[in-house]
Amino acid sequence: KYILAIESSCDETSVAVVSLENDLVSNVVASQILSHKRFGGVVPEVASRHHVEQIISCMEEAMTAASVTVEDLEAVAVTEGPGLVGALLIGISAAKAFAWANELPLIPVNHMAGHIYAASYVKPLEFPLMALLVSGGHTELVYMPEHGEYKIIGETRDDAAGEAYDKVGRVLGLEYPSGKEIDELAHQGNDTFNFPRAMIKEDNLDFSFSGLKSAFINTVHNAEQKNETLDRLDLAASFQASVVEVLTKKTLDACGEYPVKQLVVAGGVAANKGLRQGLTDAFTTSFPNVELIIPPLNLCGDNAGMIGAAALVEYKKNHLAGWDLNGNPGLSL
Ligand code: ATP
Ligand code: MG
Ligand code: FE
Numbered sequence: 001k002y003i004l005a006i007e008s009s010c011d012e013t014s015v016a017v018v019s020l021e022n023d024l025v026s027n028v029v030a031s032q033i034l035s036h037k038r039f040g041g042v043v044p045e046v047a048s049r050h051h052v053e054q055i056i057s058c059m060e061e062a063m064t065a066a067s068v069t070v071e072d073l074e075a076v077a078v079t080e081g082p083g084l085v086g087a088l089l090i091g092i093s094a095a096k097a098f099a100w101a102n103e104l105p106l107i108p109v110n111h112m113a114g115h116i117y118a119a120s121y122v123k124p125l126e127f128p129l130m131a132l133l134v135s136g137g138h139t140e141l142v143y144m145p146e147h148g149e150y151k152i153i154g155e156t157r158d159d160a161a162g163e164a165y166d167k168v169g170r171v172l173g174l175e176y177p178s179g180k181e182i183d184e185l186a187h188q189g190n191d192t193f194n195f196p197r198a199m200i201k202e203d204n205l206d207f208s209f210s211g212l213k214s215a216f217i218n219t220v221h222n223a224e225q226k227n228e229t230l231d232r233l234d235l236a237a238s239f240q241a242s243v244v245e246v247l248t249k250k251t252l253d254a255c256g257e258y259p260v261k262q263l264v265v266a267g268g269v270a271a272n273k274g275l276r277q278g279l280t281d282a283f284t285t286s287f288p289n290v291e292l293i294i295p296p297l298n299l300c301g302d303n304a305g306m307i308g309a310a311a312l313v314e315y316k317k318n319h320l321a322g323w324d325l326n327g328n329p330g331l332s333l
Pocket of ligand 1: 270
């Protein structure tokens with residue numbers, strides 16, 4: 001038997017088929033990036049309209065690709081939040097209608113739990129576990145004593161890491177979302193600017209990225225006023241060096257404070273090559289006994305496969321939604 005999982009919290013319409021044994025059988029992702037690029041960010045109304053257009057065909061495609069029919073399904077899972085309310089509601093409405101018509105239970109899933117559970121397709125999760133959640137809207141350290149139990153032990157005081165990447169990218173004239181491109185530029189440059197490492201010396205597990213963003217933007221603007229040209233590769237490398245150093249340091253601190261068996265790195269920014277390398281190096285040296293799990297790139301960004309994996313945990317706990325399920329834009333772990 002299988003779960004049909006639906007994700008529509010932001011700018012990806014995605015539907016997946018996941019077996020009750022946590023095998024990812026199909027994972028269809030329809031991205032809307034091209035429509036949002038020219039606005040330099042996700043436009044909520046545009047996102048909702050795209051979800052409406054895509055959701056049914058994504059559901060059909062996911063079932064066809066998995067070679068399953070409605071009779072093979074055990075439940076329908078859907079992202080409840082966090083995300084854009086209009087976008088969430090499209091997935092939720094489709095999930096409700098499909099579940100109701102086919103007399104299937106409905107499983108509500110937290111999008112951020114989904115990002116963490118993407119790692120379960122790489123290796124079975126073992127607890128206690130630490131998760132570094134780095135995405136477009138979140139930067140959090142999450143301690144998990146058990147399946148489905150989340151304790152946020154550190155978080156950003158201002159911008160999320162992905163948000164900082166996207167804002168800095170705009171100043172460099174890159175298209176939205178610019179995380180991937182900055183990552184590529186960074187690998188060809190050097191950390192010559194020495195941007196601030198915010199809160200790195202503070203005795204807590206919180207982050208801050210707005211100071212780094214401002215330092216970057218001021219550097220670029222000052223140079224423009226003096227008609228100087230700065231090396232874009234070095235700018236990107238310097239920005240990334242600061243982000244990776246802070247994320248790595250705080251994650252090491254967290255694992256020192258809370259002994260864990262595994263470290264999961266999750267969310268769109270987990271696709272960052274510099275971060276993947278930095279954490280791998282740091283953990284092999286400092287915590288050789290902590291198993292590091294970083295999902296493959298296609299499971300780092302938003303996808304319904306991760307929602308299906310997190311749904312299995314909720315389903316086992318019999319955590320189901322009623323037909324009055326609503327989108328919850330500010331849902332936290
Ligand atoms: P949230 O999950 O917090 O609700 P979201 O779903 O919009 O937000 P994700 O889709 O998980 O966020 O991640 C998107 C973010 O990841 C964007 O900010 C993008 O720039 C960033 N990103 C993607 N690839 C990379 C990379 N290689 N390096 C750095 N950032 C990246
Ligand atoms: Mg996205
Ligand atoms: Fe996300």
